[in-house]
Amino acid sequence: MPATQLSTDFHKTMKLDNVNTSLQEEIKLECGVDIELCMECGKCSGGCSNAHIFDFTPRKVVQLVKIGDEETLLKMDALSTCVSCHLCVDRCPSQIDIPRIIDYLREKAHKQGIEPTRKNVQLFNKLMLDYVQKNGRVAETHLMVRFNFKTGQYFKDAEMGRKMFFKGKLKPFPSKVKRIEQVRLLFRDVPARREG
Amino acid sequence: MSNRTKTALIIGGGPAGLEAAIKIGQAGYSVTLVEKEPVLGGTLRKLCSSFPRWENPQELIDFKLQQLDQLPVVRVMTDTVVNAAERRGDSFLVTLQGKEGSNQVDVDAVIIATGFELFDASVYGEYGYGTYPNVLNSLEFEEKLKEWTAAGDKPEALQTVAFFKCVGSRDRSKGYPYCSKICCMYAAKQAGLVKDLFPDSKCYVFYMDYRAAGKEYEEFVRSVIEQKHVRYVRGRPAKVIPEEGRLLIRAEDTLMGIPIEVTADVVVLANAIIPSSGTKEMAELFGIKTGKYGFLDSDSKSPLQAGDRVFFAGACGFAVESLGAQYQGAAAAAEVVALFNQAD
Amino acid sequence: MSVAYFPGCSLHGMASEYDRSARLVCRHLGIELKEIEDWSCCGATAAHSLDHLLAVSLSARNLAIAEQMNLNQVTAPCAGCYNRLKTASYEIRNSEAIAAEVEKIIGAPAPVYSEVTNMVQLIIENVGIEAVAEKVRKPLSNMKVACYYGCLLTRPAKVTGFDDPEQPESLDRLMQSLGLETVNWSHKAECCGGGFAASETSIVVDLGGQVLEAARQAGAEAVVVACPMCQTNLDTRQEAIEKVRGVKYSLPIIYFTQLLGLAFGYSVSQLGLNKLLTSPLTLLKAKGLI
The missing domain is CATH 3.50.50.60 (FAD/NAD(P)-binding domain)
Structure with a gap:
C-alpha cells in the first residue's frame, strides 16, 4: 500500500478543542450526507470490498471527517482504491452514503491538484474522459492500449489481447458521436478535462 | 352492576x-x-x-x-x-x-x-439466515442448547460459535432503531452455555457495546468473559460466507480499525424483539x-x-x-x- | 412496446455479443428497442470519480435525447450504464438545484420523465416470467448456474429501487423459467473489481477470485451475468485468478440474454456464445443444449 502522509499524528494526543466541524458541515451541505447518523458499528468496513488494502477503513473515513482532518482525507490511498461498490451504504444501519463522500473528496483533491497515491487509477480515468470528450464514446481497446503504453506496460495484456482479437472482440474502428460539440460542451467548466 | x-x-x-x-x-x-x-x-x-x-x-x-x-x-x-x-x-x-x-x-x-416475536432476519441477505442452515436466530439456538443439555448427545465438531448482536435492532434502515434491551444479556448467557457444554470451543460475541443495566447484570456479562472465556469482538459483522461447510464471518475490529475474518460452525443472530x-x-x-x-x-x-x-x-x-x-x-x-x- | 435503448460503449466494443443477444431476445419477446440517437458515453466510473456534475450531465444528455424521441422508458443492458443513467435520473428528480444546473449544461430540459430500467427488470416487468417461460423451445435443464448481479444492478438501493441489494432474486427467477437450476450463494452482489481491470488489475484478480471461488463452492457450472464489466473481469482475468489461487475454475461467464436466446432456439453464432473467452460450448454440448 502506498504510504499516506498523515496530517494528524495518530500517535499523539488529539486535541479535541482544536477540531473544527466545517468539513462535516460542508459534506452535509454539498453531498446531503449526515455523518452524525453514524453509530460507529463498523459494518461498513467489515464488508467493504477493499478495506483490506485501505489505509483508512470506511468507518475511519467517517471519523476523519468528524475530526475535520481534510489533509489526510485528500491524500489517503482509499481515495484511489474505493471501488464504488456501495456495499457500505446499503449495509449501513443509517444508510450513510460513504461512496458519495469519497467521490466528493476525490473531486476536491483533483481540483487542488493533490497527487493521488495510485497515479494509474487517475490516469486511466483521465484517459477515458479524454476519449469521451474527443469522440463522445470510449473505445475500450484503444483506451487499454493507450493506458498500457502511457504506463510503460507494453506487454501487460498482450496475451489476453491476442485471444480477444481471435474472438473478434477487438474493434479497430470505434464508433463516434456525430454531434460531438454537444458532448464537448458538457466539459466546459469541468477541471477534469485537463490533460492527464 | x-x-x-x-x-x-x-x-x-x-x-x-x-x-x-x-x-x-x-x-x-x-x-x-x-x-x-x-x-x-x-x-x-x-x-x-x-x-x-x-x-x-x-x-x-x-x-x-x-x-x-x-x-x-x-x-x-x-x-x-x-x-x-x-x-x-x-x-x-x-x-x-x-x-x-x-x-x-x-x-x-x-x-x-x-x-413478543423475533424480527425475521432473512431481510439481511448478508447474513444468509434462511439460506445457510447453520445461521440460526437466538430462539432456534436456545432450543439446540436445551436439546444438548437435556439429552447429553451434543455435536462433536462444534469448534466455534459466533453471536451477532443488534440484528434488526438499532438499525433504522430496517425500521427498528430501538435497542431490544435483552439481547446483550441472553447472548452472554448463550455464549456461556456453549462454553460449559464445549469447554474447548471458541465463542465470539460481536457487539457494538454491551448494555447490562440490571441487578447483577454487569457482573453476569463480566463473568462470562472472565470465567468462561467468551471473546467479545467490537464490530457489527458485515457478511457471512459459506466456506467448505463452515461459515466465514467478515467484520471490522473497530478497536483496531482493521478488517477481521473468523470461521464458525454456527452463527447465532440476536434478532430485534418485535411485537x-x-x-x-x-x-x-x-x-x-x-x-x-x-x-x-x-x-x-x-x-x-x-x-x-x-x-x-x-x-x-x-x-x-x-x-x-x-x-x-x-x-x-x-x-x-x-x-x-x-x-x- | 417501444423502449429507448442505450447500448453504451462496451456493447459497441468488447461486449458486442451482449448487444446482439439483447436485441434478438427483446425482439423475440415483442419489445421494440429504439437506440437513443447519437448517444454518448454515460461517464462511467471515470466521470463520477472526478466531477459529479459532469457525471450527471453526461448521462442526462442521453436521457434528454430519449425524451425528445418521445420515449420515457430507457433501458441499458450494461449494469454500469444503467447505474449511471439511473443515478442521474435520481439526482435530477431529487434536487432542483442539480436539475437546474444540468439544464444549463446540456442545453435541454432536465429529463425528469425518464424511467430507467435495467434489462433484467425490463423483461420481468414488461413481459413477465410466465410469458418468458411460454416462449421456451429448448429447456435448459440439468445445468446449475450462479446468477451474479454484481454491484451496479441493485446498489445503492435507494437509487435503483430494484430487487434486494444483498440477495437479489429476479435474475434467478428469470433463469429458472428457462429450466436452469440456480444456486444459493453468498456472492450474488459482491464486487468483481469493476473499473479497476486495467489500472489496478490485482484488485480484480482478488475480488473476482472470491466471486469465482464462491460460485465453485456453491456447485455452479457457469456464472450468469448482466454486466459487461463483470463478464470481462471474470472471463478475461480468470486465467490470472486461477494462477494466483491455484484452482482451475473453467467457469464460463455467460450473459443472461445469451441463455434466454438459447432457450428460445437461437444458435450459438447468432448469440455470440463462441465469443466468450472461457468457452461455454463444451459445457453446453455436454448438457445436450447445442
Whole structure:
C-alpha cells in the first residue's frame, strides 16, 4: 500500500478543542450526507470490498471527517482504491452514503491538484474522459492500449489481447458521436478535462 | 352492576400472564387465562437457562403452575384464542375460540400479555439466515442448547460459535432503531452455555457495546468473559460466507480499525424483539393504541393501562426479560384488583 | 412496446455479443428497442470519480435525447450504464438545484420523465416470467448456474429501487423459467473489481477470485451475468485468478440474454456464445443444449 502522509499524528494526543466541524458541515451541505447518523458499528468496513488494502477503513473515513482532518482525507490511498461498490451504504444501519463522500473528496483533491497515491487509477480515468470528450464514446481497446503504453506496460495484456482479437472482440474502428460539440460542451467548466 | 364475581380475562400464558392470573386469583376474583399454545409458559418455556443466575426456567414455570392449581377461581384455557370482543358498558363480551369450538364470556377487565416475536432476519441477505442452515436466530439456538443439555448427545465438531448482536435492532434502515434491551444479556448467557457444554470451543460475541443495566447484570456479562472465556469482538459483522461447510464471518475490529475474518460452525443472530402478531390483533379487538413499532402503549393514566379496563404486561409493551415481565404481570394485576375493589 | 435503448460503449466494443443477444431476445419477446440517437458515453466510473456534475450531465444528455424521441422508458443492458443513467435520473428528480444546473449544461430540459430500467427488470416487468417461460423451445435443464448481479444492478438501493441489494432474486427467477437450476450463494452482489481491470488489475484478480471461488463452492457450472464489466473481469482475468489461487475454475461467464436466446432456439453464432473467452460450448454440448 502506498504510504499516506498523515496530517494528524495518530500517535499523539488529539486535541479535541482544536477540531473544527466545517468539513462535516460542508459534506452535509454539498453531498446531503449526515455523518452524525453514524453509530460507529463498523459494518461498513467489515464488508467493504477493499478495506483490506485501505489505509483508512470506511468507518475511519467517517471519523476523519468528524475530526475535520481534510489533509489526510485528500491524500489517503482509499481515495484511489474505493471501488464504488456501495456495499457500505446499503449495509449501513443509517444508510450513510460513504461512496458519495469519497467521490466528493476525490473531486476536491483533483481540483487542488493533490497527487493521488495510485497515479494509474487517475490516469486511466483521465484517459477515458479524454476519449469521451474527443469522440463522445470510449473505445475500450484503444483506451487499454493507450493506458498500457502511457504506463510503460507494453506487454501487460498482450496475451489476453491476442485471444480477444481471435474472438473478434477487438474493434479497430470505434464508433463516434456525430454531434460531438454537444458532448464537448458538457466539459466546459469541468477541471477534469485537463490533460492527464 | 351485576352480582356475579368480577372476572378478568388474561390473554397470554407467559411469565407476565401467569403472574397476573395468580395475583388476581389470590385476591379472590375469577380469572380466565387463555393461551394459544397447548401449554403454558410462553417463550420462557423454550429457554434453556436464565440470566443472571443460570436457573432452569422450567422450575419457575412449574412453581407457577402449582400456584395456579391451588386457585379454583382461575380457569385456564390452552389452545385458545380471542376471536372477538365487544364492549358493553363496564364489561366486555368476548368470544373465545378453542379446538373444540367457541364460547362467549363476560369479563370486567382485560390484561393483554401476548409477548413478543423475533424480527425475521432473512431481510439481511448478508447474513444468509434462511439460506445457510447453520445461521440460526437466538430462539432456534436456545432450543439446540436445551436439546444438548437435556439429552447429553451434543455435536462433536462444534469448534466455534459466533453471536451477532443488534440484528434488526438499532438499525433504522430496517425500521427498528430501538435497542431490544435483552439481547446483550441472553447472548452472554448463550455464549456461556456453549462454553460449559464445549469447554474447548471458541465463542465470539460481536457487539457494538454491551448494555447490562440490571441487578447483577454487569457482573453476569463480566463473568462470562472472565470465567468462561467468551471473546467479545467490537464490530457489527458485515457478511457471512459459506466456506467448505463452515461459515466465514467478515467484520471490522473497530478497536483496531482493521478488517477481521473468523470461521464458525454456527452463527447465532440476536434478532430485534418485535411485537407478536397476536398483540396487533388484540389491540384492534379492544380498540387500544399501539406505538410506532406496534408495541402497546400506555394511555398515560397508568403505565400499564392501554384503555378503559384494558391493561397490558410483559413484552407486548416492549422488550423485557422474564423477571421484568413478572413484575409487570403483578403490577397489572394490582390495577385490576384495585378496579374491582372500587366497583364492589 | 417501444423502449429507448442505450447500448453504451462496451456493447459497441468488447461486449458486442451482449448487444446482439439483447436485441434478438427483446425482439423475440415483442419489445421494440429504439437506440437513443447519437448517444454518448454515460461517464462511467471515470466521470463520477472526478466531477459529479459532469457525471450527471453526461448521462442526462442521453436521457434528454430519449425524451425528445418521445420515449420515457430507457433501458441499458450494461449494469454500469444503467447505474449511471439511473443515478442521474435520481439526482435530477431529487434536487432542483442539480436539475437546474444540468439544464444549463446540456442545453435541454432536465429529463425528469425518464424511467430507467435495467434489462433484467425490463423483461420481468414488461413481459413477465410466465410469458418468458411460454416462449421456451429448448429447456435448459440439468445445468446449475450462479446468477451474479454484481454491484451496479441493485446498489445503492435507494437509487435503483430494484430487487434486494444483498440477495437479489429476479435474475434467478428469470433463469429458472428457462429450466436452469440456480444456486444459493453468498456472492450474488459482491464486487468483481469493476473499473479497476486495467489500472489496478490485482484488485480484480482478488475480488473476482472470491466471486469465482464462491460460485465453485456453491456447485455452479457457469456464472450468469448482466454486466459487461463483470463478464470481462471474470472471463478475461480468470486465467490470472486461477494462477494466483491455484484452482482451475473453467467457469464460463455467460450473459443472461445469451441463455434466454438459447432457450428460445437461437444458435450459438447468432448469440455470440463462441465469443466468450472461457468457452461455454463444451459445457453446453455436454448438457445436450447445442
